[in-house]
Amino acid sequence: MRVLIWFPVLLMVACGGAGTTTPPDTISPELVTPTPQTVLPTPVASVVPSETVAATLDAVERGRALFRNKGCIICHVNNQVEGQTGVLGPIGPNLTNYTNDPEFLRRWLADPPAVRPGTQMPNLRLSTAEIEDLIAFLNEPR
Numbered sequence: 589m590r591v592l593i594w595f596p597v598l599l600m601v602a603c604g605g606a607g608t609t610t611p612p613d614t615i616s617p618e619l620v621t622p623t624p625q626t627v628l629p630t631p632v633a634s635v636v637p638s639e640t641v642a643a644t645l646d647a648v649e650r651g652r653a654l655f656r657n658k659g660c661i662i663c664h665v666n667n668q669v670e671g672q673t674g675v676l677g678p679i680g681p682n683l684t685n686y687t688n689d690p691e692f693l694r695r696w697l698a699d700p701p702a703v704r705p706g707t708q709m710p711n712l713r714l715s716t717a718e719i720e721d722l723i724a725f726l727n728e729p730r
């Protein structure tokens with residue numbers, strides 16, 4: 589009688605215990621791996637600012653390159669840009685220490701004549717990304 593009672597139990601253990609010993613590769617990763625937010629709130633929060641600083645520096649450097657490549661240097665003197673600037677006169681204001689409200693600059697760089705009819709600064713058909721980079725460059729703290 590004892591053997592008959594234990595037999596099914598032994599059979600279950602031998603067959604893998606009815607799911608109690610699932611092989612590791614069948615456990616779905618999201619059940620085992622905690623999401624970064626729940627485990628590392630402080631490190632994640634402290635990493636973001638330095639990445640933001642790096643992204644801003646990139647934008648500043650891209651803006652500096654655009655200032656040359658988009659021809660701003662022809663009309664504007666800017667000592668933050670290598671080489672000769674303001675070659676054409678200069679006909680625009682010196683932008684070396686120029687900063688301004690990003691909202692104004694977004695409208696200005698997108699379409700100067702729309703902001704100030706009759707201005708000599710043309711619409712240079714800049715993309716939104718180019719405008720953001722140029723603003724980062726112009727407003728760079730120095």
Ligand code: HEC
Pocket residue numbers: 654655658659660661662663664679680681683686688696697704706707708709710712714722
């Ligand atoms: C063809 C010449 C010309 C080119 C090219 C040019 N600008 Fe200008 N820019 C001007 C002139 C002229 C003004 C003065 C606008 C006015 O008051 O009518 C000006 C004004 C500005 C101002 C000051 C706006 C204000 O009133 O505060 C900024 C900023 C500026 N330009 C940025 C740029 C940038 C960035 C580029 C390149 C993407 C560029 N400009 C290309 C001629 C030019």
